[in-house]
Amino acid sequence: MRKALSLLLFSVLLSLGVTASGAEKTIKLGVIAELTGDMPAVGASCRNAAELAVKEVNAAGGLKVGKQKMKVELVVEDNAGKADQSAAAAQKLITQDEVLAIVGPNASRYAIPASEIAESSETVLITPWSTNPKTTLDATTNEPKKYVFRACFIDPFQGGVLAKFAYENLKAKNAAVLYDVASDYNKGIAEVFKEKFEKLGGKVVAFETYTTNDKDFSAQLTKIKDAKPDVIFLPNYYNEVPLQVQQAKRLGITVPFIGSDSWGSPELLTLGGSDLNGYYFSTHYSADNAAPVAKKFIADYEKAYGAKPDDVAALTYDAFGLLFGAIQRSGKVDREEIRASLSTLPSYKGVTGDMKFQADSRDPIKSAVILQIKDGKFNYFTNANP
Amino acid sequence: MNDGIVYWLQQILNALQLGSIYALIALGYTMVYGILTMINFAHGDVFMIGAFFCFLAATALGLPFVPTLLLTMLGTALLGVVIERLAYKPLRQAPRVSAVITALGIGLFLENFTLALAPYPKHIPPLLESVTWNLGGVSVSSLQVIIIFLSLGLMLVLDYVVHRTPVGMAMRAISWDKTFVPLMGIPADLIISVTFAIGAGLAGAAGTMYGLAYPVIDPYMGIMVGWKAFISAVVGGIGNIRGAMIGAFILGGVEIMVTAFFPSTYRDFVAFSLLLVLIVIRPYGILGQPRTQKV
Structure with missing residues (x-):
C-alpha cells in the first residue's frame, strides 16, 4: 500500500514537473557510497567520480531528454559501511528524495541488501563494483533481477x-x-x-x-x-x-x-x-593501458582530486555513463522507461572497456x-x- | 624437529602473543572493578586511542619505539584520569547502572570523535626492525618476543606495585571498604585516579604493541578486543589482577587452538561457549573469591 502510494505520489509530482514548463527542471540521481566505516577509500572514489560525471554533464548544459535539456542533481548517501544502512539509504533515496535511479553501493555485502530494496521499489540501481553474482539475481528464483544492473564483471x-x-x-x-x-x-x-x-x-x-x-x-x-x-x-x-x-x-x-x-x-x-x-x-582496468576514451577521464579526475582514479572511480563513472545513455535514449524521465532502455543499450564504450548487457542478464560482458x-x-x- | 611439534610450538607462540595483549587490557577492567565495583566499558576505546597516540607519536613526531611507548602510556593515563574526573566521579554516589551507561557513552564518544578526525584506517610505520629467527622450523619474530616479554614485565611491575607498595596497599584497602578507609587518612580520590591512570596506561601500552603487531588501525578496533579483554577479566575473576592475566592467556590459547582445529568461523562461538561453561563451574572466575554482601 505504502509503496503504491509513494509511486502514485511520485508520478503525480513527475507529471506536475513536466506540465509546469519554464521552471528549472532537474533529474535527481542517487549515490550510495561507503563514505565512513571500514572502506572509506572506496566510498570517496565513488563519490568523486559521481560528482565528476555529473559536473561534466551539467557543464554541457545537461542531459538531452526528449526535446529539452535537463540538469542532473546528485544526492549522495553514506551507508557507513553497514548492510542495514545501505538498505535504509536506498529506501530514503527512492521514497524521500525520489531519485530516478541509484548508483552504488560498491561492496557486495552492502550492494545485495540495497539491491533488494531497489528491486521491490522498481527503481533502477547500478552497482559499480559489486562482483558477487547474487547482487543481480533474485534470491528465491535465481532469475536475474529486473531493476538491478552492474558496471563490472562477476x-x-x-x-x-x-x-x-x-x-x-x-x-x-x-x-x-x-x-x-x-x-x-x-x-x-x-x-x-x-x-x-x-x-x-x-x-x-x-x-x-x-x-x-x-x-x-x-x-x-x-x-x-x-x-x-x-x-x-x-x-x-x-x-x-x-x-x-x-x-x-x-x-x-x-x-x-x-x-x-x-x-x-x-x-x-x-x-x-x-x-x-x-x-x-x-x-577492471589499468590507468597505464586505458583506451583513448578513458584518457580524458583519467586526466580530469587527476586534475580535480590529485590522484589517479582507481577501479571504483572508473566503474562509477561508467555506471553514470550507462545511466546517462539510457536516459537520453529513452527520452523520458521515468523509472520504468530507464530500465527498458538500459537493458537494451547497444555496446557502451566506457573507461573500463566496452560493455553490453546480454538479453536476460544484468551483468555486462567485458574483460579483466x-x-x-x-x-x-x-x-x-x-x-x-x- | 618433527613437523607436528614445530606446528604446535608455532601455534603456542601465536597464542602467547595474543594472550599478552588481552592481558594488558584486561588488567584495566579488573583494577577499576576491584576498586569501584564498576565495569568501565570505555576501556576498550581507551586502548584504541592508545593505538592512535602511538600512530601520532610515530608519524607526526617521528619518535622511535621507546619514547613512543612511554608517550602513549602517559597520554592514555592522562585520558583515563580525565575520564574518571569528568564522567565517573560525579556519579560515584549515583546508582551503579548510571556509571555503566556513562562508560558506554564515553566509549561511543571516543569512537566517533576519532572517526570524525580519522575516517580512514591508519598505518603505523614499523618502529622496530623486524627480524625473524628460525629455531628448528619455528619462526620467532623479534616483535613477538618484545610483545610477550614487555607485557610480562609490565604485569610483574604491576603485581609488585599492588602487593608490595604503600600505594598498592591503599588501593587494596579502598577496594575493601570505601566508607571507612578514607577516615584513616587515605586520600581515596587520589588513589582512584592513580588506579585509572595505571589501567589506562597499560591499555596505552597494549595499543602500542597491538599497533606494531597489527599495524592497520581504525576507530572501531577497540570494541571486539575490549570485549575479549573484559571476558578474560571475568574468567580470571574480575577484581583479581593475577586472575585477569591467567584469563587472558586462556582466552588467547583457546582462540588460537579453535582456529587451528576447526574452521575459524567457530572460533568466537567455541571460545565463548567454553568460557560460559567455565563460569558455570566457577561463577567467581578462576581466582575470584565470592564476596559476601555486607549489611
Missing part, C-alpha cells in the same frame, strides 16, 4: 581468471586460500577459485577462513604454512590484505600472494608498503586485467580471460 569470471593465472603464469600446483567467510564477495570468489583451480589440475591444500574485522590471522597462516602451498590467494579488502601479508612474512612464509579486484585501492600501497612488492591481482605491484605502484601486467 566473480565466477574473475575467479576463473585468477585460477588460470596462478596455474599457468605462476606455475603453481598447490594453492592456499585465506578469505573472510562473513563477506559475500570474499566467500564467493574464494569458492570459485577453488573449483576452477582444481578443474585445471591444481590442488587447494588449505582453505582457511576468518571473520570481518579480525586482526590476528596467525593461527590460520600457521596452518597454511604447514600445508606448503606454492601460492596464496587473498580475495580480501585492501584494509586487511596488508595485515595478512605482514603476518605471513613474520611466520616465515615466502611464497607469492595473489589477489582480486578488492586490492585495487591506492590505500593498499599506503597500508602495505614494500611488503606487497611483486604480487599480482586482477582488476592483471596488475603487478612494483615499486609502490600498480603496473599493467597482462590482459586476462578465463
Whole structure:
C-alpha cells in the first residue's frame, strides 16, 4: 500500500514537473557510497567520480531528454559501511528524495541488501563494483533481477581468471586460500577459485577462513604454512590484505600472494608498503593501458582530486555513463522507461572497456586485467580471460 | 624437529602473543572493578586511542619505539584520569547502572570523535626492525618476543606495585571498604585516579604493541578486543589482577587452538561457549573469591 502510494505520489509530482514548463527542471540521481566505516577509500572514489560525471554533464548544459535539456542533481548517501544502512539509504533515496535511479553501493555485502530494496521499489540501481553474482539475481528464483544492473564483471569470471593465472603464469600446483567467510564477495570468489583451480589440475591444500574485522590471522597462516602451498590467494579488502601479508612474512612464509579486484585501492600501497612488492591481482582496468576514451577521464579526475582514479572511480563513472545513455535514449524521465532502455543499450564504450548487457542478464560482458605491484605502484601486467 | 611439534610450538607462540595483549587490557577492567565495583566499558576505546597516540607519536613526531611507548602510556593515563574526573566521579554516589551507561557513552564518544578526525584506517610505520629467527622450523619474530616479554614485565611491575607498595596497599584497602578507609587518612580520590591512570596506561601500552603487531588501525578496533579483554577479566575473576592475566592467556590459547582445529568461523562461538561453561563451574572466575554482601 505504502509503496503504491509513494509511486502514485511520485508520478503525480513527475507529471506536475513536466506540465509546469519554464521552471528549472532537474533529474535527481542517487549515490550510495561507503563514505565512513571500514572502506572509506572506496566510498570517496565513488563519490568523486559521481560528482565528476555529473559536473561534466551539467557543464554541457545537461542531459538531452526528449526535446529539452535537463540538469542532473546528485544526492549522495553514506551507508557507513553497514548492510542495514545501505538498505535504509536506498529506501530514503527512492521514497524521500525520489531519485530516478541509484548508483552504488560498491561492496557486495552492502550492494545485495540495497539491491533488494531497489528491486521491490522498481527503481533502477547500478552497482559499480559489486562482483558477487547474487547482487543481480533474485534470491528465491535465481532469475536475474529486473531493476538491478552492474558496471563490472562477476566473480565466477574473475575467479576463473585468477585460477588460470596462478596455474599457468605462476606455475603453481598447490594453492592456499585465506578469505573472510562473513563477506559475500570474499566467500564467493574464494569458492570459485577453488573449483576452477582444481578443474585445471591444481590442488587447494588449505582453505582457511576468518571473520570481518579480525586482526590476528596467525593461527590460520600457521596452518597454511604447514600445508606448503606454492601460492596464496587473498580475495580480501585492501584494509586487511596488508595485515595478512605482514603476518605471513613474520611466520616465515615466502611464497607469492595473489589477489582480486578488492586490492585495487591506492590505500593498499599506503597500508602495505614494500611488503606487497611483486604480487599480482586482477582488476577492471589499468590507468597505464586505458583506451583513448578513458584518457580524458583519467586526466580530469587527476586534475580535480590529485590522484589517479582507481577501479571504483572508473566503474562509477561508467555506471553514470550507462545511466546517462539510457536516459537520453529513452527520452523520458521515468523509472520504468530507464530500465527498458538500459537493458537494451547497444555496446557502451566506457573507461573500463566496452560493455553490453546480454538479453536476460544484468551483468555486462567485458574483460579483466592483471596488475603487478612494483615499486609502490600498480603496473599493467597482462590482459586476462578465463 | 618433527613437523607436528614445530606446528604446535608455532601455534603456542601465536597464542602467547595474543594472550599478552588481552592481558594488558584486561588488567584495566579488573583494577577499576576491584576498586569501584564498576565495569568501565570505555576501556576498550581507551586502548584504541592508545593505538592512535602511538600512530601520532610515530608519524607526526617521528619518535622511535621507546619514547613512543612511554608517550602513549602517559597520554592514555592522562585520558583515563580525565575520564574518571569528568564522567565517573560525579556519579560515584549515583546508582551503579548510571556509571555503566556513562562508560558506554564515553566509549561511543571516543569512537566517533576519532572517526570524525580519522575516517580512514591508519598505518603505523614499523618502529622496530623486524627480524625473524628460525629455531628448528619455528619462526620467532623479534616483535613477538618484545610483545610477550614487555607485557610480562609490565604485569610483574604491576603485581609488585599492588602487593608490595604503600600505594598498592591503599588501593587494596579502598577496594575493601570505601566508607571507612578514607577516615584513616587515605586520600581515596587520589588513589582512584592513580588506579585509572595505571589501567589506562597499560591499555596505552597494549595499543602500542597491538599497533606494531597489527599495524592497520581504525576507530572501531577497540570494541571486539575490549570485549575479549573484559571476558578474560571475568574468567580470571574480575577484581583479581593475577586472575585477569591467567584469563587472558586462556582466552588467547583457546582462540588460537579453535582456529587451528576447526574452521575459524567457530572460533568466537567455541571460545565463548567454553568460557560460559567455565563460569558455570566457577561463577567467581578462576581466582575470584565470592564476596559476601555486607549489611
